[in-house]
Amino acid sequence: xxxxQIDLGHWRLSFTEPEAGFLIAVMARLGKQYQEDVxxxxxxxxxxxxxxxxxxxxxxxxxxxxxxxxxxxARTELRAERLxxxxxxxxxxxxxxxxxxxxxxxxxxxxxEFVAMLNDRRMLVALELGITExxxxxxxxRISNEARRAGxxxxxxxxxxxxxxxxxxxxxx
Amino acid sequence: xxxxxxxxxxxxxxxxxxxxEAAVAQRSMVTVAAKPGTQALPDxxxxxxxxxxxxxxxxxxxxxxxxxxxxxxxxxxxxxxxxNEQDASRxxxxxxxxxxxxxxxxxxxxxxxxxxxxxxxxxxATMEQA
Numbered sequence: 001x002x003x004x005q006i007d008l009g010h011w012r013l014s015f016t017e018p019e020a021g022f023l024i025a026v027m028a029r030l031g032k033q034y035q036e037d038v039x040x041x042x043x044x045x046x047x048x049x050x051x052x053x054x055x056x057x058x059x060x061x062x063x064x065x066x067x068x069x070x071x072x073x074a075r076t077e078l079r080a081e082r083l084x085x086x087x088x089x090x091x092x093x094x095x096x097x098x099x100x101x102x103x104x105x106x107x108x109x110x111x112x113e114f115v116a117m118l119n120d121r122r123m124l125v126a127l128e129l130g131i132t133e134x135x136x137x138x139x140x141x142r143i144s145n146e147a148r149r150a151g152x153x154x155x156x157x158x159x160x161x162x163x164x165x166x167x168x169x170x171x172x173x
Numbered sequence: 174x175x176x177x178x179x180x181x182x183x184x185x186x187x188x189x190x191x192x193x194e195a196a197v198a199q200r201s202m203v204t205v206a207a208k209p210g211t212q213a214l215p216d217x218x219x220x221x222x223x224x225x226x227x228x229x230x231x232x233x234x235x236x237x238x239x240x241x242x243x244x245x246x247x248x249x250x251x252x253x254x255x256x257n258e259q260d261a262s263r264x265x266x267x268x269x270x271x272x273x274x275x276x277x278x279x280x281x282x283x284x285x286x287x288x289x290x291x292x293x294x295x296x297x298a299t300m301e302q303a
Contacts, residue, residue: 067281067285067300070285071285071288071289071292074289075289075292075293078289078293112252115245115248115294116293116294119241119245119294119295120295122240122241122295123238123240123241123295126238126239126240131239131240132239133239135239136239136240155240159242162242162244162245163242163244163245166244166248
């Protein structure tokens with residue numbers, strides 16, 4: 001995968017065929033997750049999709065309920081917006097004839113959303129499988145559970161995609 | 174080459190989010206009254222400003238997690254909080270090493286918006302009254 005800036009505010013992404021296939025599979029899963037009813041989700045995922053507003057570490061105070069509701073509502077709207085973007089990416093892939101490499105041009109705002117969606121998937125995989133810091137730092141071959149190993153691999157590959165999109169970010173004195 | 178035309182401008186501002194963002198924008202507006210031959214001074218409602226200053230009692234906290242990349246966190250701080258690279262990196266390291274960092278101290282409405290945006294990028298952000 002490569003990401004190059006065409007001009008101020010526009011970017012060109014290029015994916016090899018396997019990368020594009022992987023990305024579309026990720027998008028398909030993301031699409032399902034964006035459609036899923038938050039109420040039916042396990043607590044860890046529900047917490048991810050709802051914000052927390054606390055005072056002195058307590059979240060259930062009556063006067064904070066309105067803020068909590070506003071935040072939860074905004075989060076629901078965000079999922080609907082991202083679902084539209086997922087569907088657009090998938091439709092573009094279906095319509096394109098040249099897939100090796102698959103090239104896509106996007107604006108900076110779309111780049112932000114795309115990076116955030118990739119990160120959504122990383123977070124959701126980690127929450128679903130209960131992936132810990134230890135898992136993330138472990139040698140893949142040492143993770144005996146197959147689902148967790150696949151999850152860490154997916155998180156790593158998506159992390160690579162994100163880093164390619166961002167370029168170097170960290171200031172080191 | 175395929176072009177994702179339909180994604181341009183696809184960001185949808187739903188009524189609720191519009192209300193929140195408009196309220197925040199209105200709060201940050203300062204009008205300038207200029208008379209001919211005089212220096213323009215900001216026309217500030219002192220009482221309102223004081224109220225707002227005291228209302229800035231909500232802190233936005235970002236918590237550490239095992240998945241978000243350091244570079245990504247810096248990127249999000251720059252994008253959402255308009256931090257420069259140095260400040261963004263400093264807060265990122267604080268999250269990484271101490272488990273959390275207070276990244277903003279704002280009014281309740283503004284904090285709600287910041288938490289929403291940070292969570293939109295997948296960071297574990299909460300708000301708490303100071």
